[in-house]
Amino acid sequence: MSEKQPHILVSAADVSERVIVCGEPNRVNRIAAHLSEPQLLADNREYRVMKGQYNGVTITLCSTGIGAPSAMIALEELHQCGVRQMVRVGSAGALQPEIELGELVIAEAAVRDEGGSKAYVDAAYPAVGDRELTQALVQYCRDAGVPHHCGVVRSHDSFYTDDEARLCDYWHGKGVLGADMETAALMTLGRLRGMAVAAVLTNVVRYQQDVKAGVADYVAADEAMAEGEARAIRAALAALTR
Ligand SMILES: O=P(O)(O)O[C@H]1O[C@H](CO)[C@@H](O)[C@H]1O
Numbered sequence: 001m002s003e004k005q006p007h008i009l010v011s012a013a014d015v016s017e018r019v020i021v022c023g024e025p026n027r028v029n030r031i032a033a034h035l036s037e038p039q040l041l042a043d044n045r046e047y048r049v050m051k052g053q054y055n056g057v058t059i060t061l062c063s064t065g066i067g068a069p070s071a072m073i074a075l076e077e078l079h080q081c082g083v084r085q086m087v088r089v090g091s092a093g094a095l096q097p098e099i100e101l102g103e104l105v106i107a108e109a110a111v112r113d114e115g116g117s118k119a120y121v122d123a124a125y126p127a128v129g130d131r132e133l134t135q136a137l138v139q140y141c142r143d144a145g146v147p148h149h150c151g152v153v154r155s156h157d158s159f160y161t162d163d164e165a166r167l168c169d170y171w172h173g174k175g176v177l178g179a180d181m182e183t184a185a186l187m188t189l190g191r192l193r194g195m196a197v198a199a200v201l202t203n204v205v206r207y208q209q210d211v212k213a214g215v216a217d218y219v220a221a222d223e224a225m226a227e228g229e230a231r232a233i234r235a236a237l238a239a240l241t242r
């Protein structure tokens with residue numbers, strides 16, 4: 001019997017080489033609805049772990065909670081279980097006005113404005129997604145006619161600083177597409193551990209819209225955002241089973 005990991009409470013025997021991660025535990029269930037034979041494996045703290053089949057391939061699903069530290073714990077324990085490819089199906093707030101609610105942002109790379117990854121490696125090290133996995137996300141969106149935007153995102157550690165407007169203006173001016181909290185840490189640590197990591201994010205906050213209102217609408221399953229999330233899930237499944 002292989003050893004259970006202390007936070008995600010699963011072992012290598014339970015976990016496939018391909019995993020979808022997301023922040024919110026309930027999103028794991030919504031992703032599992034796209035799989036056959038869905039099975040709950042563990043539910044501990046912010047980590048809900050399920051598995052299921054997609055086109056004959058076993059896919060593991062794991063929530064990571066909010067922020068880099070808990071996401072990096074999940075990545076490390078999934079790595080110990082033999083995971084080789086990871087797609088984050090997340091949400092983000094737009095930093096550019098042309099990105100509509102529910103549209104997808106495919107992160108090619110991320111600004112490391114979070115503290116977690118800096119515990120591992122100097123801030124000069126880049127957070128870059130896996131080229132093939134990222135390209136497979138793009139290809140799915142092109143083939144399926146899914147509205148999407150590709151580029152750099154910014155991962156941060158705080159939602160409600162007094163400085164948010166200035167920070168958003170600054171990164172908007174640098175052409176960054178959107179903000180989330182985990183992509184940079186997952187891409188950085190994935191690269192250090194030899195795991196392919198990519199991220200597809202549903203836009204849930206318009207540029208310069210109130211962030212609280214946007215996230216609340218997402219939680220209330222606003223139609224455009226729910227459809228965006230379903231498209232992100234399909235893109236992730238297609239990329240992992242390409
Ligand atoms: O929707 P998830 O995957 O949780 O991602 C985004 O949403 C949370 C904030 O509301 C942060 O975790 C951020 O990265």
Ligand SMILES: O=c1cc[nH]c(=O)[nH]1
Nearest residue numbers: 092093179180181205
């Ligand atoms: O604006 C937003 C929306 C979701 N997640 C973030 O990190 N920022």
